[in-house]
Amino acid sequence: GAGVSQTPSNKVTEKGKYVELRCDPISGHTALYWYRQSLGQGPEFLIYFQGTGAADDSGLPNDRFFAVRPEGSVSTLKIQRTERGDSAVYLCASSLTVGDEQFFGPGTRLTVL
Amino acid sequence: DQQVKQNSPSLSVQEGRISILNCDYTNSMFDYFLWYKKYPAEGPTFLISISSIKDKNEDGRFTVFLNKSAKHLSLHIVPSQPGDSAVYFCAARNAGGTSYGKLTFGQGTILTVHP
Numbered sequence: 001g002a003g004v005s006q007t008p009s010n011k012v013t014e015k016g017k018y019v020e021l022r023c024d025p026i027s028g029h030t031a032l033y034w035y036r037q038s039l040g041q042g043p044e045f046l047i048y049f050q051g052t053g054a055a056d057d058s059g060l061p062n063d064r065f066f067a068v069r070p071e072g073s074v075s076t077l078k079i080q081r082t083e084r085g086d087s088a089v090y091l092c093a094s095s096l097t098v099g100d101e102q103f104f105g106p107g108t109r110l111t112v113l
Numbered sequence: 114d115q116q117v118k119q120n121s122p123s124l125s126v127q128e129g130r131i132s133i134l135n136c137d138y139t140n141s142m143f144d145y146f147l148w149y150k151k152y153p154a155e156g157p158t159f160l161i162s163i164s165s166i167k168d169k170n171e172d173g174r175f176t177v178f179l180n181k182s183a184k185h186l187s188l189h190i191v192p193s194q195p196g197d198s199a200v201y202f203c204a205a206r207n208a209g210g211t212s213y214g215k216l217t218f219g220q221g222t223i224l225t226v227h228p
Binding site: 031035040 | 154204206
C-alpha cells in the first residue's frame with residue numbers, strides 16, 4: 001500500500017513568510033509524528049498526535065510553529081514569520097498506534113532565504 | 114543536551130567484513146532502542162530494535178547489542194554489502210508518559226561499504 005507522503009517535496013520561501021507543510025499518513029495509522037532534521041544532525045522531535053489531539057508538543061521550538069490534525073488523518077505543520085534558522089528537512093512519520101514502528105515520509109526540504 | 118550520541122560521523126569497511134556502529138545514551142528513562150537506515154532523499158526506514166530487558170537481538174545480517182550499565186548499544190552488520198551504504202541513526206524511546214511516542218535520535222553515522 002501507499003506509504004507516508006509529504007507535500008511539497010521542496011519549499012523555498014523568504015524570511016518572514018508563512019508556510020504550510022502537509023503530511024498524509026498511512027491509511028489507518030492513528031499516530032502521526034513531526035520531526036525536523038538539520039544538516040549533519042539526526043531527526044529532532046517536534047510534535048506527535050494520537051488521533052486528532054496533540055499528545056506531546058514539547059519539541060516545537062517556539063510559538064511560530066503550530067500543527068493540526070483536524071480529522072485524525074492528514075496533518076499540517078504551520079510556520080509563521082519564517083527565519084533562516086528554520087531551514088531544514090521536515091519529516092513526518094505515522095504508526096498504527098503510539099509506540100508501534102514509525103514509518104517515515106521522504107520529507108519536505110524547507111529553505112528560508 | 115544530546116541524550117543520544119553517535120560519536121563516529123563515518124565508517125568505511127570492505128565488502129564481506131563486519132560493520133560495527135556505536136551509540137551511547139544518557140537518559141535512564143529510555144527503555145527501547147532502534148536503528149534506522151537512511152538513503153539520500155528518502156525518509157529513515159526501521160532496521161532493528163531492542164528492548165531494555167534484552168541484551169541482544171538478531172535479524173539476519175543485523176544484530177543489535179545493548180549494555181545497559183554502560184548505556185551503550187551497537188549495531189553489527191555481517192557480512193557487509195555495498196547496498197548497506199547509507200546513514201545509520203540510533204534512536205531511543207521513553208518508557209511511558211506523554212513522551213512515549215517520541216523518538217530521540219543520534220546524529221547519524223555514514224557507512225560506506227567498498228566492493
